[in-house]
Amino acid sequence: xxxxxxxxxxxLKQFIERVERxxxxxxxxxxxxxxxxxxxxxxxxxxxxxxxxxxxxxxDHQERSxxxxxxxxxxxxxxxxxRDDTVEEAKSKAI
Amino acid sequence: xxxxxxxxxxxLKQFIERVERxxxxxxxxxxxxxxxxxxxxxxxxxxxxxxxxxxxxxxDHQERSxxxxxxxxxxxxxxxxxRDDTVEEAKSKAI
Amino acid sequence: xxxxxxxxxxxLKQFIERVERxxxxxxxxxxxxxxxxxxxxxxxxxxxxxxxxxxxxxxDHQERSxxxxxxxxxxxxxxxxxRDDTVEEAKSKAI
Amino acid sequence: xxxxxxxxxxxLKQFIERVERxxxxxxxxxxxxxxxxxxxxxxxxxxxxxxxxxxxxxxDHQERSxxxxxxxxxxxxxxxxxRDDTVEEAKSKAI
DNA sequence: TCGCCTGATAGTTGCC
DNA sequence: GGCAACTATCAGGCGA
Numbered sequence: 001x002x003x004x005x006x007x008x009x010x011x012l013k014q015f016i017e018r019v020e021r022x023x024x025x026x027x028x029x030x031x032x033x034x035x036x037x038x039x040x041x042x043x044x045x046x047x048x049x050x051x052x053x054x055x056x057x058x059x060d061h062q063e064r065s066x067x068x069x070x071x072x073x074x075x076x077x078x079x080x081x082x083r084d085d086t087v088e089e090a091k092s093k094a095i
Numbered sequence: 096x097x098x099x100x101x102x103x104x105x106x107l108k109q110f111i112e113r114v115e116r117x118x119x120x121x122x123x124x125x126x127x128x129x130x131x132x133x134x135x136x137x138x139x140x141x142x143x144x145x146x147x148x149x150x151x152x153x154x155d156h157q158e159r160s161x162x163x164x165x166x167x168x169x170x171x172x173x174x175x176x177x178r179d180d181t182v183e184e185a186k187s188k189a190i
Numbered sequence: 191x192x193x194x195x196x197x198x199x200x201x202l203k204q205f206i207e208r209v210e211r212x213x214x215x216x217x218x219x220x221x222x223x224x225x226x227x228x229x230x231x232x233x234x235x236x237x238x239x240x241x242x243x244x245x246x247x248x249x250d251h252q253e254r255s256x257x258x259x260x261x262x263x264x265x266x267x268x269x270x271x272x273r274d275d276t277v278e279e280a281k282s283k284a285i
Numbered sequence: 286x287x288x289x290x291x292x293x294x295x296x297l298k299q300f301i302e303r304v305e306r307x308x309x310x311x312x313x314x315x316x317x318x319x320x321x322x323x324x325x326x327x328x329x330x331x332x333x334x335x336x337x338x339x340x341x342x343x344x345d346h347q348e349r350s351x352x353x354x355x356x357x358x359x360x361x362x363x364x365x366x367x368r369d370d371t372v373e374e375a376k377s378k379a380i
Numbered sequence: 381t382c383g384c385c386t387g388a389t390a391g392t393t394g395c396c
Numbered sequence: 397g398g399c400a401a402c403t404a405t406c407a408g409g410c411g412a
Contacts, residue, residue, distance in 0.1 A: 008190040015135040016148060019128055023149075026124045033117045051404075053111060054118075125402095129394085141267055142395090146401090147260040154253050161249065165242045172236055205325040206338060212318045219311045219374075220388095223304055224408085230300040237409085241387090243301060244308075315389095344386080 008076045075081070132142050195284050266273070321331045 004176065010145060012135075012145070012411085015131060015138075015140065016145065016152070018131050019145075019149060020152070022128045022131065026121055026128070029117050029121045029124065033114055033121070036110060036113050036117065040107075043106065043110075045107060045110065050107070050111065050114075053107075054114060054406095057111070057115070072188050108200060132395095139230050141263070144260065144263045147256065147263060151256050151260065154256065155266060158246065158249050158253065161242065163276065165239065165246065168236070168239045169241060171240060193366060201328065202325075202330060202335070202338075205321060205328075205330065205368065206335065206342070208321050208333075209318055210322065212314050216311055216314045219307050219314065220408095223307045223311070226300060226303050226307065227409095230297075233296065235297055235298075238371070240297070240301065245303060247301070247305070260344070282343070333391085340390095 038048065040050060041047050132145070135145060136142050227240065230240060231237050305333060322335065326332050
């Protein structure tokens with residue numbers, strides 16, 4: 001294997017190309033999102049407001065995640081290591 | 096269908112949720128990219144250099160795209176509306 | 191000196207106004223640029239092509255900068271901390 | 286003079302380079318602004334809040350400009366073509 | 381002239 | 397904690 005200063009060129013190339021493929025996928029999805037907004041706009045929706053809605057919903061989810069995290073902390077503090085389904089159960093009750 | 100102020104809630108919800116699903120996919124891919132960098136780092140590669148390599152490769156691609164675009168612009172400016180294969184031909188000569 | 195909550199109003203005002211003056215200068219230059227484009231357009235030049243030319247020239251400069259940077263990174267990675275004139279020498283050979 | 290398809294290369298080059306010089310100036314000013322923020326930060330100011338202050342002041346100016354514009358419109362509508370100092374006088378009274 | 385759309389800019393998040 | 401990449405917002409330019 002070709003190496004320069006102890007660096008494997010082939011191995012490096014693998015990593016570089018994996019990142020490039022993933023970034024291509026990410027760019028494609030970004031395009032898809034743009035298309036959804038365009039379609040919504042064509043249907044008379046205000047994209048700026050849609051973005052605000054998305055932001056608020058995201059914050060809600062984050063808040064919920066933080067609450068779940070706090071719940072887990074409490075359970076640990078109480079010596080009650082939560083099984084996943086316990087947390088699920090607790091969450092469903094909390095809703 | 097339920098509407099508020101002439102806005103279809105159901106229709107809007109469709110768009111919002113489509114965007115949310117796509118953004119979730121995008122976030123997952125961003126995570127994958129982070130993991131690839133972490134793995135490369137664990138294999139002794141310098142992520143700073145990797146990022147630089149990626150940046151240069153990206154700029155190369157962009158520059159090629161830009162130059163193809165300006166070629167098309169020139170052809171239009173000269174009244175030579177390019178058929179696709181004409182552009183392909185010109186590009187291959189330019190290389 | 192007047193302070194509110196330990197914040198010096200006068201001192202803050204100095205900074206704010208310096209930024210505002212600079213932003214005014216920046217806006218003026220943006221206007222100058224617009225005027226140059228308008229003048230070029232009045233002389234029959236296609237501004238779209240001009241912008242494309244500018245973009246490519248900018249990318250050329252950036253790419254050169256990026257490549258110099260990665261050369262420096264590589265030299266460091268190889269334990270060859272570059273003196274400035276060494277880099278200059280290497281770059282001139284690379285050209 | 287060299288021309289391609291009726292396009293003067295030399296003339297175009299003049300415009301391109303004028304724009305590039307102006308953009309360089311603009312970039313320099315942007316750097317200056319960044320330095321002012323850095324200096325303010327080093328003096329204990331919160332740059333995020335500073336930016337908000339700047340935004341609010343900018344909106345105030347815009348609001349004032351709009352009011353001046355409306356005043357001018359009214360004066361015209363009344364057959365009173367405003368001399369500049371008249372407007373200045375009216376504005377100072379309005380404050 | 382108005383609306384769209386792309387490019388510039390400001391803000392946020394993640395990395396070092 | 398500072399810095400850089402990325403994202404979202406905004407304004408100017410273009411075409412209908």
